[in-house]
Amino acid sequence: NCKKHQIILSTNFMKPIKSLTFVLIVLFLSVFIIPLSLAQPQMSVNYRNNLYPLQRKPYIQLPIGSIKPKGWLKEMLFRQRNGMSSQLDKLYPEVMGIRNGWLGGDGDQWERGPYWIDGLLPLSYLLDDEEMKRKIQPWIEWALNSQRKDGFFGPSRNYEPEPGLQRNNSEDWWPRMVILKIMKQHYEATGDTRVIPFLTRYFRYQLQTLPQKPLGYWTFWAEYRACDNLQIVYWLYNITGESFLLELGKLLHKQSYDYVDMFLRRDDLTRINTIHGVNLAQGIKEPIIYYQQDPDSTYIHAVKKAFSDIRKYHGQPQGMYGADEALHGNKPTQGTELCSIVELMYSLESMLEITGDIQFADHLEKLAYNALPTHITDNFMARQYFQQPNQVMLTRHEHNFDINHCETDIVYGLLTGYPCCTSNFHQGWPKFTQNLWYATADNGIAALVYAPSEATIKVGQGVDVHVTETTTYPMGNNIMFTFNFPNSINTSCYFPLHLRIPTWCQEAEIKINGKTIQLSNSQSGIEVIKREWHAGDQLELILPMKVFTSEWYENSVAVERGPLVYSLKIGEKWVKKQIKDDPVRFGTSYNEVLPTTPWNYGLIDFDTLNFSKNFIVVEYPEKMKAKYFWNQESAPIEIKVKAKKIPSWTLYNEMAGPQPYSRMIYGINNEKGSEEEITLIPYGCTTLRITEFPVLGKFD
Numbered sequence: 001n002c003k004k005h006q007i008i009l010s011t012n013f014m015k016p017i018k019s020l021t022f023v024l025i026v027l028f029l030s031v032f033i034i035p036l037s038l039a040q041p042q043m044s045v046n047y048r049n050n051l052y053p054l055q056r057k058p059y060i061q062l063p064i065g066s067i068k069p070k071g072w073l074k075e076m077l078f079r080q081r082n083g084m085s086s087q088l089d090k091l092y093p094e095v096m097g098i099r100n101g102w103l104g105g106d107g108d109q110w111e112r113g114p115y116w117i118d119g120l121l122p123l124s125y126l127l128d129d130e131e132m133k134r135k136i137q138p139w140i141e142w143a144l145n146s147q148r149k150d151g152f153f154g155p156s157r158n159y160e161p162e163p164g165l166q167r168n169n170s171e172d173w174w175p176r177m178v179i180l181k182i183m184k185q186h187y188e189a190t191g192d193t194r195v196i197p198f199l200t201r202y203f204r205y206q207l208q209t210l211p212q213k214p215l216g217y218w219t220f221w222a223e224y225r226a227c228d229n230l231q232i233v234y235w236l237y238n239i240t241g242e243s244f245l246l247e248l249g250k251l252l253h254k255q256s257y258d259y260v261d262m263f264l265r266r267d268d269l270t271r272i273n274t275i276h277g278v279n280l281a282q283g284i285k286e287p288i289i290y291y292q293q294d295p296d297s298t299y300i301h302a303v304k305k306a307f308s309d310i311r312k313y314h315g316q317p318q319g320m321y322g323a324d325e326a327l328h329g330n331k332p333t334q335g336t337e338l339c340s341i342v343e344l345m346y347s348l349e350s351m352l353e354i355t356g357d358i359q360f361a362d363h364l365e366k367l368a369y370n371a372l373p374t375h376i377t378d379n380f381m382a383r384q385y386f387q388q389p390n391q392v393m394l395t396r397h398e399h400n401f402d403i404n405h406c407e408t409d410i411v412y413g414l415l416t417g418y419p420c421c422t423s424n425f426h427q428g429w430p431k432f433t434q435n436l437w438y439a440t441a442d443n444g445i446a447a448l449v450y451a452p453s454e455a456t457i458k459v460g461q462g463v464d465v466h467v468t469e470t471t472t473y474p475m476g477n478n479i480m481f482t483f484n485f486p487n488s489i490n491t492s493c494y495f496p497l498h499l500r501i502p503t504w505c506q507e508a509e510i511k512i513n514g515k516t517i518q519l520s521n522s523q524s525g526i527e528v529i530k531r532e533w534h535a536g537d538q539l540e541l542i543l544p545m546k547v548f549t550s551e552w553y554e555n556s557v558a559v560e561r562g563p564l565v566y567s568l569k570i571g572e573k574w575v576k577k578q579i580k581d582d583p584v585r586f587g588t589s590y591n592e593v594l595p596t597t598p599w600n601y602g603l604i605d606f607d608t609l610n611f612s613k614n615f616i617v618v619e620y621p622e623k624m625k626a627k628y629f630w631n632q633e634s635a636p637i638e639i640k641v642k643a644k645k646i647p648s649w650t651l652y653n654e655m656a657g658p659q660p661y662s663r664m665i666y667g668i669n670n671e672k673g674s675e676e677e678i679t680l681i682p683y684g685c686t687t688l689r690i691t692e693f694p695v696l697g698k699f700d
Contacts, residue, residue, distance in 0.1 A: 478541070639681075
């Protein structure tokens, strides 16, 4: 750990000295040493924060194993383990089997194998699953043993093309960046002493080689995703303190795609086809990652402006943006890629730790609780490549996307669309779980994102506290924290607890052992409670959820409540079909989903000052207690609202047709239509849905 500057005055020093010497020493301390110490926030003595001169973080990610899932989240991770995550080597042996280049084979040499392990590793340690750990180890061993004397590691030979495999660009910088993330996690989980010298040698190799073979030497992907490399450079610096790593950090930033220029000085985010959606999801964090080395607020401002522009020109209600694959505007039938979702989640987690900005936490929950669950089947055996906010039919058909993978992009399958998502989605839920709790720079703990979990964290002067978070959030609005001290020596400890108050919640309440406490209403949105905590203490956080609406494409509205977006409940018919034209690329089968109930509804205009009158919330207590929420049958909350069918709104290319404009001056011709009560359920519980609703203006 990096400790504050300490001044130790020996007894010899306290002997009489010449007054001039004494004055000079005092001046030196006051000018150089004391300001340096005061310029940095208080340092945690329990967990490794950034070393000087890196900007210290307000929150510190905990080692793998400190946090464990509970309740519905544990069930989600169990389902992921029992699905494709633990068996891709059997389901997808062409790429994940022994021929993979990252196992020394002549098969796939690029990103897909590392992608899988990057998610499988945290999943295996969160569930303490020995079988999954055994599957990971050969990948770790081969990567470590492949390192040359100059520091380079990994595949280095290209092969002739083979259908379904990426056998070229074996020396590309990009897939190694994924391995760097894996090595960091492996070290934190196991303490493997080989990792630190391995990374040190590789980073020396990078510093020596990048001037001649820059990030874009083999492919452009590394330029857009260099921040993943940069994160591990800083992580290693905080362990070893070797100054060459800071030199490498500057070089990586210089060779990285210039996101600050893109976000602040160009109009790329106002147009379509200017950047790949996954590159944006990964790269958007680069300015804030580098901010740690160069703490200029311009970097944070650039990212904030980028999110604002993305929301305006490409945004979707579930927290994503139209990018199928490149940026493609904000029509509710544009797709968003599964890789983009999990990578944006990882970016938000990284930026939250560095800044403590709750905008990133709010956004993270919106992705995790809306976009992510619907993209993957309940048994985790199939996924979509793209999802749509207004998604009324999933068939093998050409759509208005930026790319077309033989019409397989929105059906559910193992390899449909493009197999990068099959390989990469595994990191989503495990890394989300890993960021539910943080250590704080003031030796406390922080819960900035909410889900049922438990954690053991060192607080104060190294005292272990065990905290259990019991909740049905995001469906329910009550979160109960229970504190205990597993070490019998301590039954209490003074430490601060940081709790996020979401921006959508206006009337939060906190009770400690049943007594309501006064909130500070901090502008940061984070309540800090400093007190002596005793074994058995309970804190209840109550986050009332009120219905509200947000505006989207063509003045349409989305219905929201708390962190959840609500969509039309549409009857579904699942049909399994065989792929006969190209099973090597897209797998042997896929599932299409057809609607069995109408979908073309517009909401009847409503009073925005009285949402409770127009939107009736119905909760199902038994479903709320269930282990799993995330399908139509299990949804524990519904919202009832009045609507009418819009006869002119029909299918186009087997998807919802052009969006009717909302609140048209003379209204859509629907006076003869009958008023109906429709049911909305959480977006994450849907497969087919309407999320962006036209609003029917009153005919006058």
